[in-house]
Amino acid sequence: MKVTIYDVAEKAGVSISTVSKVMNNQQVGQKSKQKVLKAMEELDYKPSVLASALTGKRTSTIGFILSDIANPFLAEITRQVEDRAHEVGYNLVICSTDFKQEKEERYIELLRQKSVDGFILVGDFKNKDVLVKLTHKDVPVILLAAESHPSLSVNTVTVDNFIGGYEITSHLIGFGHERIAFIAETAGSSQERIRGYKQALQEHSLPYHEDLIVISDSSLEDAKRLAVQLLDSPNRPTAIISSNDLLAMGVLMGAREKGLNIPKDLSVTGFDNTLLSKSCDPPLTTIAHPIKSMCTQAVDMLIEEVEGVKKEKQKILALPTLIVRKSTDYNPFKTNR
Amino acid sequence: MKVTIYDVAEKAGVSISTVSKVMNNQQVGQKSKQKVLKAMEELDYKPSVLASALTGKRTSTIGFILSDIANPFLAEITRQVEDRAHEVGYNLVICSTDFKQEKEERYIELLRQKSVDGFILVGDFKNKDVLVKLTHKDVPVILLAAESHPSLSVNTVTVDNFIGGYEITSHLIGFGHERIAFIAETAGSSQERIRGYKQALQEHSLPYHEDLIVISDSSLEDAKRLAVQLLDSPNRPTAIISSNDLLAMGVLMGAREKGLNIPKDLSVTGFDNTLLSKSCDPPLTTIAHPIKSMCTQAVDMLIEEVEGVKKEKQKILALPTLIVRKSTDYNPFKTNR
DNA sequence: CCTTTTTTGTAAAGCGCTTTACTTTTGTCG
DNA sequence: CGACAAAAGTAAAGCGCTTTACAAAAAAGG
Numbered sequence: 001m002k003v004t005i006y007d008v009a010e011k012a013g014v015s016i017s018t019v020s021k022v023m024n025n026q027q028v029g030q031k032s033k034q035k036v037l038k039a040m041e042e043l044d045y046k047p048s049v050l051a052s053a054l055t056g057k058r059t060s061t062i063g064f065i066l067s068d069i070a071n072p073f074l075a076e077i078t079r080q081v082e083d084r085a086h087e088v089g090y091n092l093v094i095c096s097t098d099f100k101q102e103k104e105e106r107y108i109e110l111l112r113q114k115s116v117d118g119f120i121l122v123g124d125f126k127n128k129d130v131l132v133k134l135t136h137k138d139v140p141v142i143l144l145a146a147e148s149h150p151s152l153s154v155n156t157v158t159v160d161n162f163i164g165g166y167e168i169t170s171h172l173i174g175f176g177h178e179r180i181a182f183i184a185e186t187a188g189s190s191q192e193r194i195r196g197y198k199q200a201l202q203e204h205s206l207p208y209h210e211d212l213i214v215i216s217d218s219s220l221e222d223a224k225r226l227a228v229q230l231l232d233s234p235n236r237p238t239a240i241i242s243s244n245d246l247l248a249m250g251v252l253m254g255a256r257e258k259g260l261n262i263p264k265d266l267s268v269t270g271f272d273n274t275l276l277s278k279s280c281d282p283p284l285t286t287i288a289h290p291i292k293s294m295c296t297q298a299v300d301m302l303i304e305e306v307e308g309v310k311k312e313k314q315k316i317l318a319l320p321t322l323i324v325r326k327s328t329d330y331n332p333f334k335t336n337r
Numbered sequence: 338m339k340v341t342i343y344d345v346a347e348k349a350g351v352s353i354s355t356v357s358k359v360m361n362n363q364q365v366g367q368k369s370k371q372k373v374l375k376a377m378e379e380l381d382y383k384p385s386v387l388a389s390a391l392t393g394k395r396t397s398t399i400g401f402i403l404s405d406i407a408n409p410f411l412a413e414i415t416r417q418v419e420d421r422a423h424e425v426g427y428n429l430v431i432c433s434t435d436f437k438q439e440k441e442e443r444y445i446e447l448l449r450q451k452s453v454d455g456f457i458l459v460g461d462f463k464n465k466d467v468l469v470k471l472t473h474k475d476v477p478v479i480l481l482a483a484e485s486h487p488s489l490s491v492n493t494v495t496v497d498n499f500i501g502g503y504e505i506t507s508h509l510i511g512f513g514h515e516r517i518a519f520i521a522e523t524a525g526s527s528q529e530r531i532r533g534y535k536q537a538l539q540e541h542s543l544p545y546h547e548d549l550i551v552i553s554d555s556s557l558e559d560a561k562r563l564a565v566q567l568l569d570s571p572n573r574p575t576a577i578i579s580s581n582d583l584l585a586m587g588v589l590m591g592a593r594e595k596g597l598n599i600p601k602d603l604s605v606t607g608f609d610n611t612l613l614s615k616s617c618d619p620p621l622t623t624i625a626h627p628i629k630s631m632c633t634q635a636v637d638m639l640i641e642e643v644e645g646v647k648k649e650k651q652k653i654l655a656l657p658t659l660i661v662r663k664s665t666d667y668n669p670f671k672t673n674r
Numbered sequence: 675c676c677t678t679t680t681t682t683g684t685a686a687a688g689c690g691c692t693t694t695a696c697t698t699t700t701g702t703c704g
Numbered sequence: 705c706g707a708c709a710a711a712a713g714t715a716a717a718g719c720g721c722t723t724t725a726c727a728a729a730a731a732a733g734g
Contacts, residue, residue, distance in 0.1 A: 002720090004719090004720055004721085005720060005721060006720080014683075014684090015683065015684045015685075016684090016720090016721080016722095017683075017684060017685080017686095017722080017723080017724095018682085018683060018684075019721095020721065020722060020723085021682095021683090021722095021723095023721090023722095024722080027681075027682075028682075028683085029681075029682055029683080032682075032683075046446065046449065046450050047450065047720080047721075048391075048450065048452065048719090048720055048721070049450045049451045049452065050387050050390050050391050050396070050451070050452050050719090050720075050721090051391055051689090051719070051720035051721040051722090052720080052721050052722070053387050053689095053721090054385075054387050054388055054391055054688095054689045054690065054691090054719090054720080054721070054722090055688075055689050055720090055721055055722045055723080056689070056722075056723095057721085057722075059387070059451070060451075061430065061451070068416065069406070069412055069415050069416050069419065070409075070412045070413045070415070070416035071412075072407075072409050072412065072612065075406055075407045075408075075409065075412035076407045078406050078407070078431075079405065079406050079407035079433060082406065082431065082432070082433055083433070086432070086444075091430050091431075091432070091447065091448070091451070092430060092431055093398065093428050093429060093430040093431075094415075094419065094428075094429055094430075094431050095419070095423070095428070096416060096419055096420070107423075109383065110428065111428070112383065113383050113384065113385065113386045114386045114387070114396070114397075114398070114428070115385065115386065115387050220615070220616055246612075246616070249616040249617075250616075252618065253616075253618065256618060275409065275583075275613070276612070276613070276616065278557070279557055279583070279586040279587075279590075279613065279617070280586075280616070280617055280618070281589065281590065281593060281617070281618055339690090341689090341690055341691085342690060342691060343690080351713075351714090352713065352714045352715075353690090353691080353692095353714090354692080354693080354713075354714060354715080354716095355712085355713060355714075356691095357691065357692060357693085358692095358693095358712095358713090360691090360692095361692080364711075364712075365712075365713085366711075366712050366713080369712080369713075384690080384691075385689090385690055385691070387689090387690075387691090388689070388690035388691040388692090388719090389690080389691050389692070390691090390719095391689090391690080391691070391692095391718095391719045391720065391721090392690090392691055392692045392693080392718080392719050393692075393693095393719070394691085394692075675734105676733105676734095677732100677733085677734085678731100678732080678733075678734100679730100679731080679732070679733090680729100680730080680731070680732085681728105681729080681730070681731080682727100682728080682729070682730085683726105683727085683728075683729085684725100684726085684727075684728090685724105685725090685726085685727095686723100686724090686725090686726105687722105687723090687724085687725100688721100688722085688723090688724105689720105689721090689722085690719105691718105691719090692717105692718085692719085693716100693717090693718090694715105694716090694717085694718105695714100695715090695716090695717105696713105696714085696715085696716105697712105697713085697714075697715095698711100698712080698713075698714090699710100699711080699712070699713085700709100700710080700711070700712085701708100701709085701710075701711085702707100702708085702709080702710090703706105703707090703708090703709100704705105704706100704707090
């Protein structure tokens with residue numbers, strides 16, 4: 001049988017309210033406090049979070065919603081969030097939505113019934129409505145690595161994808177590349193990265209060719225197909241940027257199939273600095289995000305809201321960093337270098 | 338203000354017990370049932386899981402404990418478990434332990450206080466004691482992809498690592514390899530794989546060289562170092578098996594550093610068939626596990642125990658499959674092939 | 675040594691739901 | 705149409721904890 005506060009009270013010879021008080025560090029005389037502590041110890045008493053939450057206390061549980069925990073980048077984020085959450089005494093209950101709106105809605109509803117203290121929503125949401133509804137429900141929410149919704153008053157921690165796109169493009173331009181392709185996704189973050197790409201081109205007075213931007217279905221296979229297609233085109237690019245590392249792996253495979261040497265014949269870059277980018281051959285030049293600090297901030301913001309410390313919302317924009325590895329080099333066709 | 342069962346009862350003009358009964362599909366007259374349903378609908382009533390769990394019902398939450406959610410293989414497993422759990426109406430709360438015993442203990446304790454309905458423990462545990470304690474606590478537990486503890490009466494779903502090691506070694510032997518190295522880890526699964534490796538050697542009357550088995554610290558860097566070391570040895574191996582795909586990436590890098598062509602000069606294999614093995618160059622011959630079915634079974638077994646359907650424990654041993662890709666080929670030094 | 679404060683400790687209500695035991699309604703049948 | 709069984713509905717206790725309002729005890733002061 002589970003040992004309850006009553007058992008402790010009885011064993012210590014005090015009332016349950018006294019026991020409750022020592023648990024919550026309230027004024028209790030030294031003597032009874034000791035008695036209670038001793039009783040707890042001896043009975044190996046573990047208070048029920050359920051019961052205490054029912055009276056209005058926290059559940060110390062965070063709803064963590066993302067598209068797919070199996071995605072290495074998201075898994076890495078999850079780990080960082082989890083670590084910070086544990087540090088401050090919270091647990092994560094995880095739900096993968098596959099970007100399906102009905103799952104997003106269902107899971108949020110379910111977790112609310114389970115009285116999670118707040119939500120961390122990672123990555124873009126299929127449907128803004130879900131978000132809007134949630135923010136109207138007086139429950140703490142943090143958007144992490146998601147599109148920034150300027151119109152929504154919700155705490156947000158994002159990386160500046162525009163800068164990321166700008167940096168990596170500039171890096172390639174620095175190597176003399178002029179025809180730089182971009183394999184993108186439909187997500188909002190990709191669009192931002194493309195904006196940065198365009199900005200870099202423009203600042204260096206390079207022409208923007210619409211046909212160099214292609215949209216993938218986010219699979220390695222599709223990226224490979226697109227890469228081959230790009231490389232087969234009459235005026236082929238000398239560098240290919242992918243909007244994430246996995247896509248870049250596809251590019252690598254496609255290029256190899258065509259007998260190209262990376263980076264001698266073609267520069268390729270990834271995005272997100274995942275395990276993949278470090279372990280492939282050649283290791284990828286990519287863009288790293290300050291994941292750890294972003295996750296820590298996201299958790300801390302959420303907790304502050306949960307505990308009612310802070311009321312005003314804020315949006316944090318983190319800056320990404322260019323990581324230069326072996327997959328990029330000078331444009332082999334550039335005459336004057 | 339949150340809407341409770343009282344609000345519904347009042348609106349419907351019945352008692353709360355009637356409302357409770359319709360929620361739990363018990364005998365209730367048609368008329369009142371409709372009134373209640375309508376009231377619930379209109380009030381957008383969502384029963385509190387906390388309150389209902391406090392009275393003895395399930396929390397429909399599973400404690401999911403593993404070493405590191407950021408590990409791609411584990412993330413994949415997590416996803417499968419999550420999917421199945423959601424299908425049957427359960428959520429996962431996730432805890433990464435880094436193999437630290439104190440974390441294992443703390444998280445299990447914490448989750449018990451939160452009244453999770455059961456635990457799924459993934460991978461090997463640092464300390465068997467934690468496990469033993471847990472199994473003595475009348476809470477449902479499943480070991481997934483973990484060492485089988487023959488002495489423990491606990492539900493288990495594991496892959497047959499012995500077979501895995503045997504299969505991949507036999508595959509290499511079939512290619513004429515005789516000096517086959519094995520880069521292992523300390524975990525129990527590695528040991529089983531090595532047993533299979535030895536068995537294969539023996540069945541083919543090949544000598545077992547102790548110096549061909551090396552233990553890594555599980556990092557890519559260390560695997561690379563060990564690979565180089567093996568390749569520098571006087572009587573170098575013609576094939577290297579790694580006990581997981583990540584280590585194999587390290588081998589790939591080491592081999593490349595030494596100017597070897599894979600698979601012409603050296604065959605290398607991974608284990609676990611992760612994303613890594615598919616996306617690297619050349620794609621790795623590896624061992625795949627029936628992850629999906631294993632995870633489904635694990636969840637189902639747990640639920641059965643939670644709901645008290647089944648009482649007897651069982652241990653399920655799944656069979657792995659050899660996946661042949663481009664990283665293995667004939668032994669170049671073999672005379673008669 | 676008695677009154678006033680302050681410190682400790684307690685009883686009881688309440689959190690939102692389930693469940694048991696019981697009462698009221700309905701329906702059935704002779 | 706009255707007696708009785710079945711069906712429908714309800715009151716109340718209880719799950720394990722927090723908290724408020726209050727009582728008892730201890731400390732302080734005159």
